[in-house]
Structures are given as C-alpha cells and as structure tokens.
Amino acid sequence: MEQNEQPIFGIEKLYVKDLSIEVPNAPEIFLEHDAPQVEIKLNSNGRGVGEGVFEVMLTVTVTATLGEKTVFLVEVGQAGIFRIVNVPDEQVEPLVAVACPNILFPYAREAISDAVTRAGFQPIVLQPVNFEAMYMQRLQEAQAPASTENTLQ
Secondary structure, eight states: OOGGGSOEEEEEEEEEEEEEEEOTTTTGGGGOOSOOEEEEEEEEEEEEEETTEEEEEEEEEEEEEETTEEEEEEEEEEEEEEEEESOOHHHHHHIIIIIHHHHHHHHHHHHHHHHHHHTTSOOOOOOOOOHHHHHHHHHHHHHHHHHHHHHHO
C-alpha cells in the first residue's frame, strides 16, 4: 500500500456555528427557588463539502421549565470540518455519525455550560452520550419499516 493510500481521518476546524440563549421570564424567574425540569435534545448531521471533506454539526438544545414557565432555553450548534480520505465507503457514515459527534460533544457541553452560567443560572453539566448506540438505533428504525413491508408482500 502506498503512503498516499493510507486512510486519513482528521480535524480541519472546530467552531460554534449557532448559539442562542433565551430567558423569557427574567427577572421574575430569578425569584423562584424550586429546581427546574431540564430537558436535553441532541441531533447531529453531516454533509460533504468537498472531496473527502465533511461538515458535521452537533446540535444540543437544553430547555429548563418550572411548571408552565420557561426558565431558560439554550441551543448550541457545535460544528467541525473533518477530512475523511481513503476510507471505505461503508465506514464513512459511522465516522460522520459516531466519531465526529464524539469529538464535538465536549465543546458543545462547554458552550452550553458557559451560556447558562452567563445567563445567571447554575451551570448545566451534560452527561456523556453514547453516539454509537444512537446511530445503531437510527439504523434499526430505518430498517424496521422496510422489513415490515417485505414480509407483507
């Protein structure tokens, strides 16, 4: 195998593509003493932007509510540009769906914690995420309707 045929997986750039925080019920919400309910949503997607170059964005949305009131809503789109060259086609999707979000997650976690703190609240510490399990679940969900249709025919 020649040197230029070696598989390459590298980080070209990491950046915050989108960051927003809302505290719609301030200042009254700061007078509340009850602990809010916190909901966390994750989404990642990738797209090719050139030969062997992919942009992957991990979106993390954290919503804190107290009854019917929104305490805060913070969303970060942590993105990265990754170089994936000389990698078999069947391995590119798992890299984009699992390896890249694993790299992006600590940066997204830091951006969320920083934004929540700057908004005047206790920092939110996001627990580690198993992106491989999320990817496998998406694959199973995508295959489920197809396998059901095949058994009906």
